[in-house]
Amino acid sequence: MVLTRRAILKSSAAVPLAAPFIGSAMAAAPIKVGSLVDLSGPLGTTGQPMLDALKIAVEAHNKAGGLLGRQIDLINYDTQSSIQLYSQYAQALALKDRVDVVLGGITSASREAIRPVFDRYKVLYFYNTFYEGGVCDRDIFCTGTTPAQTVQKLVSYATKTWGKKVYIIAADYNYGHITAKWMTKYTQDDGGTVMATEFFPLDVTNFNATISKIQSEKPDLILSALVGSNHTAFYRQWGAAGMSGKIPIASTTFGIVNEMATLQAKESNGIITAFGYYQELQTPASVAFVDAIHKQFGAGVPYIGEPAACTYEAFNLWAEAVKKSGTVTRMPVIKALDSGLSFDGPTGKVTIDPATQHCIRNVYLAKAVDKKWDVFKTFPNQTPSDTASVCNLIKHPNIDKQFVIDVKTKA
Known part of the structure; x- marks a missing residue:
């Protein structure tokens, strides 16, 4: 196809007419x-x-x-x-x-x-x-x-309310390991002692051996940083072992995978958490x-x-x-x-x-009560x-x- 000079000029003259449409279309792009x-x-x-x-x-x-x-x-x-x-x-x-x-x-x-x-x-x-x-x-x-916003508040409340001997259970990846360190620091800052710390891969569902260890150690409380629906099994097995209410639990993660809906009320009642929202x-x-x-x-x-x-x-x-x-x-x-x-x-x-x-x-502290959270303190x-x-x-x-x-x- 051969374009004459006149054809090129006519084609060029049409560009300004199209430009506002093109600009409008671009402006309207999502x-x-x-x-x-x-x-x-x-x-x-x-x-x-x-x-x-x-x-x-x-x-x-x-x-x-x-x-x-x-x-x-x-x-x-x-x-x-x-x-x-x-x-x-x-x-x-x-x-x-x-x-x-x-x-x-x-x-x-x-x-x-x-x-x-x-x-x-x-x-x-x-x-x-x-x-x-x-x-x-x-x-x-x-x-x-x-952790400075939530874990500190949670650990301080738990150790002052329940006692100074702490058993930590946490997920086996960077969140669990680092959070366990913060739990240890804040426990020690409040004059407490960490009796043991255990880590669990995210696919672990059997906690019976750990529950037996906790029963043997007799801590004043458990600090939990377990993560995901597989780890929900801990709370179910804890209840099945007759431990619900006997040794209190404070958790940085409980509730995040809808545990309150999947567990019976008696398995979650009394657990304390600290989050930015409920x-x-x-x-x-x-x-x-x-x-x-x-x-x-x-x-x-x-x-x-x-x-x-x-x-x-x-x-x-x-x-x-x-x-x-x-x-x-x-x-x-x-x-x-x-x-x-x-x-x-x-x-x-x-x-x-x-x-x-x-x-x-x-930041808020809350207690599990009959499958709902009772928010009792605000920071x-x-x-x-x-x-x-x-x-x-x-x-x-x-x-x-x-x-x-x-x-x-x-x-």
């Missing part, structure tokens, strides 16, 4: 939000409420006109409690779907599998589950609680949050705990930062988040700490002081690692 949570496997009952919370947050914004005049597309992958799938789907979100932000991960192992992927491809990432602390990375915001909180924001999830997904959804509430708040913090910066581009959004941005959510007022990119938030505005001891992104913005915090314990 904002893409990625989600990576387990909807099946041992952690499925934790992941489902996290996705539900994210869905209602996205839909509320879309009904109000979206963000920056653009609708929001939510792209979710079920990671099926598989670290391999976390890595695979993280690549898909970054390279195929080209999302603007990702919210996801449940275990610390899953976070550490996907965090390097999002660092490499410069994708902003929110991790919204309580964890052992120490992540220091310009591209990630951690909205869940850390669905039983009766503040207007909490009640509205729980009602919205139940209205859309039914009252039979798994328990709505800290990971779900923190996911909801993380999305809203990100949305506020997008509005403030006027873009979804990563660095302007990060700067807006680091300006001390706050959001009043179901857990209370949540504020980004710019030095750690973690949250300053309320307002708790800071992530553990992570702050190793992380200052204001002074060192190019760090992208998880520090293993040197937890000082006595030999």
Whole structure:
């Protein structure tokens, strides 16, 4: 095909007429939000409420006109409690779907599998589950609680209420090992003694030998950092051995995989936990949050705990930062988040700490009573002081690692 000069000029003259249409189409392109949570496997009952919370947050914004005049597309992958799938789907979100932000991960192992992927491809990432602390990375915001915010409160209450001789049981991966160190430190700080510490892989379901050891050692209390539905077997076997109520239990994790629904009331009654959120909180924001999830997904959804509430708040913090910066581009959004941005959510007022990119938030103590949580104490505005001891992104913005915090314990 031979084009004459006149034809070329006519073709060129048509470009300005098309340009406004093209620009309008580009402006209307949806904002893409990625989600990576387990909807099946041992952690499925934790992941489902996290996705539900994210869905209602996205839909509320879309009904109000979206963000920056653009609708929001939510792209979710079920990671099926598989670290391999976390890595695979993280690549898909970054390279195929080209999302603007990702919210996801449940275990610390899953976070550490996907965090390097999002660092490499410069994708902003929110991790919204309580964890052992120490992540220091310009591209990630951690909205869940850390040990200085929750474990310290839990251990202090337990040792002052029940006694100083402690037996620790925990999951055999980085969360369990590091949390056990914090449990030991806080027990010793309160003048207590750790009689023994045992770790269990996530697939372990038989705890009879450990229960026999605990019966023999006769501690004043048990501190538990067991994780996942397989470890729920401990509490069932503890009750079957006739130990429910005989030696009290305080846990950093109990309830996170809907144990209250699967266990009998007599198997869970009296267990104490500390989290950044319980669905039983009766503040207007909490009640509205729980009602919205139940209205859309039914009252039979798994328990709505800290990971779900923190996911909801993380999305809203990100949305506020997008509005403030006027873009979804990563660095302007990060700067807006680091300006001390706050959001009043179901857990209370949540504020980004710019030095750690973690949250300053309320913490609550609660007791299991007849398959519900009795929230009996509130600690307002708790800071992530553990992570702050190793992380200052204001002074060192190019760090992208998880520090293993040197937890000082006595030999």
